[in-house]
Amino acid sequence: MGPWPRRAGPRQPWQTSHALVAIPVVLIVVITIVDLLVPEDVHLGPLLVIAPALTASFASPRTTGAIGLMAVAAQAFIGWHFGVLFSRNVMVQILAIAVLSCLIVFFCVVRERRRRQLAQVRSVAEAAQHVLLWPLPEQIGPLRIACMYLAAEDEAQIGGDLYAATRTEGGVRLMIGDVRGKGLAAIGEAALLLGAFREAAHQHTALPALAGALEKSVGRYLDDFEPEEEAGERFVTALLMEIPDHDPVTRMTSCGHLAPLLLSPGRSVTVPSLHPAPPLGVGVGPAGYTLDVFTFEAGDTLLLFTDGIVEARNQKGEFYPFAERTAQWVGASPDALLQHIRRDLLAHTGGSLADDAALVAIRRTPPPRHPHGKIIHADGFRHRAGSDKRRD
CATH class of the missing domain: 3.60.40.10 (PPM-type phosphatase domain)
Known part of the structure; x- marks a missing residue:
């Protein structure tokens, strides 16, 4: 009897992460469009920081940083659309989103480093356990x-x-x-x-x-x-x-x-x-x-x-x-x-x-x-x- 046909295996982690990146991207687009449509006294731009914070839960620091840049760019576009890009309020909002995105990327880097260390420790432990039993x-x-x-x-x-x-x-x-x-x-x-x-x-x-x-x-x-x-x-x-x-x-x-x-x-x-x-x-x-x-x-x-x-x-x-x-x-x-x-x-x-x-x-x-x-x-x-x- 020949070998059994191969089944389609589960999706690889990187494939899953790439698919999930669409969520913060769509979130940035939706917040930007809604902010352009609501009255001028309603400001939704600060909500853009949610996108990099969400990305950090499943993606790498590089991807999280890219989403953070998109959030900053979206806030700048909203200010440019209303002609107040260089106003004090808009500049503070852009700076705040940029700083928060950098902090999120920093903690993402620390998390990835600890994850690699844990993976190495687990690998050594598994090897020792296999040698023992x-x-x-x-x-x-x-x-x-x-x-x-x-x-x-x-x-x-x-x-x-x-x-x-x-x-x-x-x-x-x-x-x-x-x-x-x-x-x-x-x-x-x-x-x-x-x-x-x-x-x-x-x-x-x-x-x-x-x-x-x-x-x-x-x-x-x-x-x-x-x-x-x-x-x-x-x-x-x-x-x-x-x-x-x-x-x-x-x-x-x-x-x-x-x-x-x-x-x-x-x-x-x-x-x-x-x-x-x-x-x-x-x-x-x-x-x-x-x-x-x-x-x-x-x-x-x-x-x-x-x-x-x-x-x-x-x-x-x-x-x-x-x-x-x-x-x-x-x-x-x-x-x-x-x-x-x-x-x-x-x-x-x-x-x-x-x-x-x-x-x-x-x-x-x-x-x-x-x-x-x-x-x-x-x-x-x-x-x-x-x-x-x-x-x-």
Whole structure:
């Protein structure tokens, strides 16, 4: 199938500004004509200053200055038409319009400078945020993955919620977490945990040991950077997950995090029963973490999420019924599933969230089949459908 035809995109900002310039120009023309038609004791010329003031709200300083010159010229034309161009009253009016236009242009210049500075700061912040929270690949081994982040703060793309995935020998390890707090203030702990996970995931064979390593990293960070007034109040909930390539299971260790949803084709949404340990940062050793194992077959989808989803409220104060709403999209692809949830969640909350929210959808895909009915596995061996015997 060829590419979709391109649609006409939205009008560019400069096109919109050029179209809006017609408004102050028409305003100058109308004020000038009306001033020429009304009795001589009625003076509407001072209203011409409205034109540059209006232009400054949407146009550049140069365009605003041009409209200011037109307003001055229109006032001079009115004075010339009545033969009083060099009278004291008309000269004061022309001078007043000129001075006010210059002030408007000056403030327009200051506004544009601050706008450029803000755009540069936003660009740097967005780059830093993208480096911190790498987008997950669409396919890792036998898993199709989709992720989504909804930041509570308007100017942030990420905050205290986090997720990461890495390929290990014979499987995939994933993590989703939630730093206490929200927005940009929680990014420090999120950055630390993401870096620690990406390194420690390849050094520990068991998830409880991995959780213990992350606990030590978070503990060291809090010892060095935790404010005294928040001592003991900073922590991170996390869910560690390991999905083998060939075994239809998933292994999980919960550090105070919510259990994911398991979506199976033709069946209702279920919630695995976890044995959560306390969150990271409270001093729990590796022995305090539990490993839970659940079935995760081809075609199933695991939906990982943070509490910003289930604690989202509508105007009546009602929580978002996450599991119930998700059940209607069990058969959707990971990408489509997250888009359905996003639209439904924002509709429930009125378009904004009180807390950051992260979602990761993971679907185990069937192993690729050979044209002759054989299944090709990632380890290079081929198996007949329904058989566990390897060929020599």
